[in-house]
Amino acid sequence: MDKLKNKVVVITGGNSGIGFGIAEAFKNEGAVGVIVGRNQETLASAAVQLGDNFIAINADVTNLADLDRVFAATTEKFGKIDVLVANAGAGAVGTVATFSEADFDQAIDLNLKSVYFTVQKALPYMKDGGSVILIGSNAAHRAYANFTLYGAAKAAVIYLAKGFSSDLLDRKIRANVITPGTTDTPAFAKFVPAEQMEAVKKHFADQMPIGRIGQPADIGKAAVFLASDDSAFMLGAELLVDGGMTYLAK
Secondary structure: OOOOOOOEEEEEOOOOHHHHHHHHHHHHOOOEEEEEEOOHHHHHHHHHHHOOOEEEEEOOOOOHHHHHHHHHHHHHHHOOEEEEEEOOOOOOOEOOOOOOHHHHHHHHHHHHHHHHHHHHHHHHHEEEEEEEEEEOOHHHOOOOOOEHHHHHHHHHHHHHHHHHHHHOHHHOOEEEEEEEOOEOOOOHHHHOOHHHHHHHHHHHHHHOOOOOOEOHHHHHHHHHHHHOHHHOOOOOOEEEEOOOHHHHOO
């Protein structure tokens, strides 16, 4: 269990859900580093679970000064960064008929602009030959009701993996993207009343060709692969970790 032994990682949105699943998987493979989030309570809880080799930094990825602070603090504590996971984001629910300009700006700031600048701000602190992992969504491939802007932002993130890889060829920094499907995270609670939670999860599981919704650990395992030397020949690639939804669902 040492595929990432002593590799320094930074995971945005690493305090819960998919981000925490990635952090746990990285820890189990010997990595050290930083989780970033805005909720101090979940940050503190996640840091305790991850142990002494990880620290938690409260920061807003839409704030460029916060990003500067995160990467400077990481380097001061651990040295150069080997792996960056730009995971922070959130579903933006609405249609073209309902989204205001303010809603648009907020959704794009969090789901696209922050990804671009998270990578840009990390570059001076990253080792040549490092790995950048972006988190997409199968909403980029399927038109889910009320997720038009979110899907569009994630489609752009999928492209960024290609563009970043091209931009960074001289430094041998690989950028790849993981595209999850429906995953069992605390985000469900933002959209679904508690009394309906299990029924809604069952509904989604019934839609999944694999017969269940994803778990954060499923994404974590894929992230370990992209962070490790096992994926050394991959760059600009998209890994669909979506239970078959994109290509097999009716």
